[in-house]
Amino acid sequence: MSGQSVGVVESQRAHFDQPLHLRSGGVLPAYDLVYETYGTLNAAKSNAILVCHALSGHHHVAGHYADQPDNIGWWDNIVGPGRPLDTDRFFIVGLNNLGGCHGSTGPSTLNPATGKPWGADFPIVAVNDWVHAQARLADRLGIDSWAAVMGGSLGGMQALRWSITFPQRVRNAIVIAAAPKLSAQNIAFNDVARQAILTDPDFHGGNYYEHNTRPVRGLRLARMLGHITYLSDDQMGEKFGRELRNSSFAFDFDVEFEVESYLRYQGDKFAGYFDANTYLLMTKALDYFDPSREDNGNLTATMARTRANFLIVSFATDWRFSPARSKEIVAALLANGRNVSYADINLNFGHDSFLMEDAHYHGVVGAFLRNIKP
Amino acid sequence: MTHTLGRPDFDLIAGWIEPGHRVLDLGCGDGTLLKHLIETRGVQGWGVEIDDANILAAIRNGINVIQGNLEKGLDEFADQAFDHVVLSRTLQTVRHTEGILREMLRVGREAVVSFPNFAYWKNLRSVLDGRMPVSEDLPYQWYDSPNVRFFTLLDFEDLCAQMGLIVRERHVLDEDGNLVDRTENRDVNFLGSLAVYRLTRAR
Secondary structure (H helix, E strand, C coil): CCCCCCCECCCEEEEECCCEECCCCCEECCEEEEEEEECCCCCCCCCEEEEECCCCCCCCCCCEECCECCCCCCCHHHECCCCCECCCCCEEEEECCCCCCCCCCCCCCEECCCCEECHHHCCCCCHHHHHHHHHHHHHHHCCCCECEEEEECHHHHHHHHHHHHCHHHECEEEEECCCCCCCHHHHHHHHHHHHHHHCCCCCHHHCHHHHCCCCHHHHHHHHHHHHHHHCCHHHHHHHCCCCECCCCCCCCCCCCEHHHHHHHHHHHHHHHHCCHHHHHHHHHHHHHCCHHHHHCCCHHHHHCCCCCEEEEEEECCCCCCCHHHHHHHHHHHHHCCCCEEEEEECCCCHHHHHHCCCHHHHHHHHHHHHCCCC | CCCHHHCHHHHHHHHHCCCCCEEEEECCCCCHHHHHHHHHHCCEEEEEECCHHHHHHHHHCCCEEEECCHHHCCCCCCCCCEEEEEEECCHHHCCCHHHHHHHHHHHEEEEEEEEECCCCHHHHHHHHCCCCCCCCCCCCCCCCCCCCCCCCHHHHHHHHHHHCEEEEEEEEECCCCCECCCCCHHHHHHHCCEEEEEEEECC
8 A cells, every 4th residue: 555544533523503404494403513634734724625425434534543543544545645635735624424423413413402312303414415514614624615525426426516516615526436316226226225224113213212222124234235236246256256155055044155144244234333314314315416406407507607627537347326427427517618537447346446445546536636736 | 850749740730729729639648739739829628548547647747538438439528519629640540430530520610630641651662571561650560559440641531521521731741740742642642651630521
């Protein structure tokens, strides 16, 4: 791995008293955002990069905590001195979005009005709501405009939304493994995942906290399903094939194939720490995401509002948000004469490729960032 | 004679492009031509490249580059989005010759095409000597050449006529990058190593 890790990091918390009016019509009277920063904000406050997280991500993007050396940030391989998001040049900000379950205000945090967890009362949040909340964090940090806003998957959609909602505040946008809106198939997968959670008897209409239980079975199924869509068919074939855990068929319903074992492990692990209400909210944010809706579906008209320079990245084996979906964004930017580069990276890890360390992929992101003058 | 970046066709192409024009360079490599046009002519430029190493090099050069395969057309680009669409020393590497020429003039007002002329006398002599030509403008061995179409200046002009494309200007260079100063087409075809054309659709 080139470059170095940022090493020991600490998370911070910002409280906001100004009510946030949400796309759904709901209002959050006050809220907390937890975030982390790496590197040093320069005097002009012009070298800041916002890293937006995907469905299950959070504010702990890079480094590790002093008391938890094994708790390494989810995108550690791209952040640090000498890495593409070079902390010797840039000030990197990562946060946990509203509705999350890693410290920011969400369904599992206490609702001050009732003294109980928000649960089912937590309002539906949209990508644009996150962007507005993130803008308030930027105000708090004194950052007028980001050198770059970036992310993969749902994180890439936030970067795209930033460039549309706050064109003057985003100088560069890096949109990785994303799409301008979900397809029917994407929404269908999300709905099956939600149904798994909603029909779990332990869900209790979203207020499972009061019943001292969690819809672990539903969340586990949702994650197993999601996980299949993050990987490529080839990769699963190479990794597991039809390998059996034992040498012969058992003719029962226990774990037999290695791929079953892997998926169940991933499902159990995720269900052990993630909040089901947050999962529901994140998938709805994905489903609702469609900035072109404001322009009757005309993405070119929507992208006319942007001012940023763009780097769009897709992965050849990603079938969840395929290269064709990234090209829709590229085409809309080109039609407006925007500065845009597009790389289709040949990595074998499907949608999850965006988290992988690869010399060419990181080379492309690093080269784009090196040309940014803070 | 010295030429910009050692590429005599670059100077000719730059001469046809006006400040502020939108330029699309197909097969842009590391973006050298676009960088030159941006710096000297103040154009807005985008490139198309298929090769990973060139994508990385072009981004490093600060050039807008779109990864794509010219054989599959230019779907990402809208009709008449560019003033000039450049195909520099690349036409001979593209299998769908007519397709790419049509696409160039769909997305651009003018097409600028340069290619090595296989009828250049040194190339002909090479073949008469029993060897495939290797020269300044055809710098590959037969077994590692990216070229898939072998044609001459006269062949190209026949195709343009057949497709209803208008040749607005033509410059032909010898191997040293000097203009071939002849009027007879047959002479030009014999003495020219590299041809540079400016094409439009019939109006």
